Amino acid sequence: MNLVRSELLKIRTTATWWVLALITFVLWALTTLINWLQTSSLINLGAEATEGLTPEQSEQVLAQSDIANIAANLYTSGQFFGLLMVMLLGAIVVTNEFFHQTATTTFLTTARRTEVIGAKLIAATILGAAFWLVTTVLNLVVGALILAAYDTGSQLGSGAIWRAIGLNALAYALWSILGVGAGVLIRSQIGATITLVMVYLAGYFGAGIFFLAIGDRWGEWFQELQVLVPPLASQLMITGTELPGSPPQWVGAVVLVAYAVVMGVIGTLLVRRRDIS
Amino acid sequence: MNLRHLTAKLTIETFATQMGNDMSVGQVQHGSGGPPTAAAPAPGEIVVSGLTKQYRGVRAVDDLSFTVRPGRVTGFLGPNGAGKTTTLRMMLNLVAPTSGWATIGGTRYVDLDQPLRHVGAVLEASSAHKGRTGINHLRVICAAAGLPKSRADEALELVGLTPAAKRKFKGYSLGMKQRLGIAAAMLGDPRVLILDEPANGLDPEGIRWMRGFLKGLAAQGRTVLVSSHLLSEMQLLADDVVIIAAGRLIRQGPVDTVLGSMTTAAAEVKVRTPQAEQLAAALQAAGAAVRPGPDGGLLVTGVDAPTVGRVALQAQVELHELVAERPDLEGVFLELTAGKAGIR
Numbered sequence: 001m002n003l004v005r006s007e008l009l010k011i012r013t014t015a016t017w018w019v020l021a022l023i024t025f026v027l028w029a030l031t032t033l034i035n036w037l038q039t040s041s042l043i044n045l046g047a048e049a050t051e052g053l054t055p056e057q058s059e060q061v062l063a064q065s066d067i068a069n070i071a072a073n074l075y076t077s078g079q080f081f082g083l084l085m086v087m088l089l090g091a092i093v094v095t096n097e098f099f100h101q102t103a104t105t106t107f108l109t110t111a112r113r114t115e116v117i118g119a120k121l122i123a124a125t126i127l128g129a130a131f132w133l134v135t136t137v138l139n140l141v142v143g144a145l146i147l148a149a150y151d152t153g154s155q156l157g158s159g160a161i162w163r164a165i166g167l168n169a170l171a172y173a174l175w176s177i178l179g180v181g182a183g184v185l186i187r188s189q190i191g192a193t194i195t196l197v198m199v200y201l202a203g204y205f206g207a208g209i210f211f212l213a214i215g216d217r218w219g220e221w222f223q224e225l226q227v228l229v230p231p232l233a234s235q236l237m238i239t240g241t242e243l244p245g246s247p248p249q250w251v252g253a254v255v256l257v258a259y260a261v262v263m264g265v266i267g268t269l270l271v272r273r274r275d276i277s
Numbered sequence: 278m279n280l281r282h283l284t285a286k287l288t289i290e291t292f293a294t295q296m297g298n299d300m301s302v303g304q305v306q307h308g309s310g311g312p313p314t315a316a317a318p319a320p321g322e323i324v325v326s327g328l329t330k331q332y333r334g335v336r337a338v339d340d341l342s343f344t345v346r347p348g349r350v351t352g353f354l355g356p357n358g359a360g361k362t363t364t365l366r367m368m369l370n371l372v373a374p375t376s377g378w379a380t381i382g383g384t385r386y387v388d389l390d391q392p393l394r395h396v397g398a399v400l401e402a403s404s405a406h407k408g409r410t411g412i413n414h415l416r417v418i419c420a421a422a423g424l425p426k427s428r429a430d431e432a433l434e435l436v437g438l439t440p441a442a443k444r445k446f447k448g449y450s451l452g453m454k455q456r457l458g459i460a461a462a463m464l465g466d467p468r469v470l471i472l473d474e475p476a477n478g479l480d481p482e483g484i485r486w487m488r489g490f491l492k493g494l495a496a497q498g499r500t501v502l503v504s505s506h507l508l509s510e511m512q513l514l515a516d517d518v519v520i521i522a523a524g525r526l527i528r529q530g531p532v533d534t535v536l537g538s539m540t541t542a543a544a545e546v547k548v549r550t551p552q553a554e555q556l557a558a559a560l561q562a563a564g565a566a567v568r569p570g571p572d573g574g575l576l577v578t579g580v581d582a583p584t585v586g587r588v589a590l591q592a593q594v595e596l597h598e599l600v601a602e603r604p605d606l607e608g609v610f611l612e613l614t615a616g617k618a619g620i621r
Contacts, residue, residue, distance in 0.1 A: 002421055005420045010406070010417050013409050101404040104400050104401065109422050
């Protein structure tokens with residue numbers, strides 16, 4: 001507990017957290033604006049929207065225009081960049097120690113290194129949860145206002161919405177853990193930051209394009225493998241209803257938990273063995 | 278001064294009486310097994326046994342064994358690259374030894390409960406987050422070590438850094454950084470202090486302060502181990518020295534004894550006499566080596582100046598000059614470690 005307190009104090013006493021929080025806020029505002037525009041087009045969807053599409057495609061479009069999905073999208077707005085930021089913060093929690101050579105002091109204070117990594121994982125998770133909490137409060141206000149403007153009701157009575165919000169919290173926590181694991185693997189502060197941003201963006205868009213190009217060539221089961229790509233898994237977790245052609249939301253959670261556990265364990269084992277010099 | 282220090286002092290005195298000035302007990306049993314469980318060492322005593330670190334192609338530390346006693350300042354000397362830092366880091370569980378072990382008060386560092394309350398270490402001056410204030414740096418450590426926040430203020434006061442408490446680390450001078458490092462080491466009021474090249478980058482005033490500070494800690498009965506590549510600084514500071522080169526032990530013992538033994542062997546006595554041949558013969562008979570000096574005098578090695586005087590008196594030789602030329606200690610030190618240092 002002392003160690004977690006120390007780790008949180010480390011974060012609080014430097015500028016990193018509020019710089020990232022500021023960036024997150026700006027990106028959230030942008031994303032929410034886009035989601036608002038998307039909402040208006042989805043709600044005003046006419047019959048002509050599905051003209052010329054295959055039955056499967058039109059099924060997907062209609063599922064997206066389901067009010068549960070529109071609302072879930074608004075209440076979890078900002079997730080895409082928010083997750084990137086909490087992951088970076090998790091990585092910085094570790095790479096700072098090497099960048100500023102504080103690893104020596106840290107491991108002198110606590111000779112049992114597993115405890116240090118454990119504390120960092122917990123502190124990063126708490127931080128991720130804080131980012132989620134602030135974003136969600138903003139989303140609840142703004143989302144409800146947008147939905148009210150379209151006379152659709154806030155949808156907050158729906159269980160699906162709260163499940164999406166809850167799984168979104170899990171996503172924030174898990175991505176923080178992924179960040180800590182990545183920070184151990186890539187000790188260079190700049191290297192870790194650049195690599196994570198690249199992999200996150202390339203993973204998301206690259207995989208999206210890849211699976212689109214493959215199409216149904218290898219069958220529907222292959223499309224469902226999209227969930228193995230971490231950013232796609234976290235997106236799946238926050239859909240309001242099960243989308244046609246996608247696995248259920250909990251599969252996304254399982255995939256991310258698996259990634260987080262693997263990264264956390266590898267990170268801990270590495271730190272236990274490594275010489276600090 | 279509390280009871281703990283008093284006990285430590287008593288132990289040291291008893292210990293010193295038993296040991297006399299002989300420090301050759303450093304060679305404890307070797308072996309890659311764990312530290313011995315029997316024969317508990319004195320509290321605060323550092324024991325290094327058979328410590329070895331093999332890096333890819335380089336043996337940075339090679340079967341090193343020595344002990345460091347409480348209540349004294351021990352200088353850990355060696356040229357740059359001799360393996361001092363690696364040795365200190367192995368003692369502190371930061372670097373894993375290839376073989377051998379080190380204990381502090383009979384316990385390995387990793388097994389210490391709340392290590393900061395036993396051992397304080399200053400390893401590198403620039404080991405704090407540049408954007409964090411000095412006081413917050415210490416508070417972070419206090420939180421992790423379960424020490425009260427007030428210890429951070431006390432430690433800053435101790436090293437005279439209170440005025441700079443709320444300044445960010447990046448604005449500190451090298452001397453201030455060293456002081457902050459010492460403050461961090463003192464947070465847990467440890468019995469043992471380990472410092473790696475603390476005089477590096479300090480101005481003369483800072484060095485003088487450091488010397489007084491460390492001597493004061495040793496006088497309280499604490500163990501103080503200071504590494505340095507500067508022999509001259511250690512002469513003023515250390516009670517004992519451990520000298521290594523190329524990862525191996527060269528000498529260890531009280532500083533006067535070690536330096537004495539280093540200098541007697543190399544010391545020269547310059548003597549001038551009108552009866553040079555007669556004196557040379559008498560000195561050679563007494564076991565000295567004699568060669569002609571630059572200005573008609575004699576250079577005598579192998580015996581000290583009083584012996585030369587006595588031999589001259591017995592041989593009834595008139596002396597005009599008798600000078601014991603103490604060799605430059607740095608020179609002797611370099612000679613001792615020569616060929617073993619350098620880039621490896």
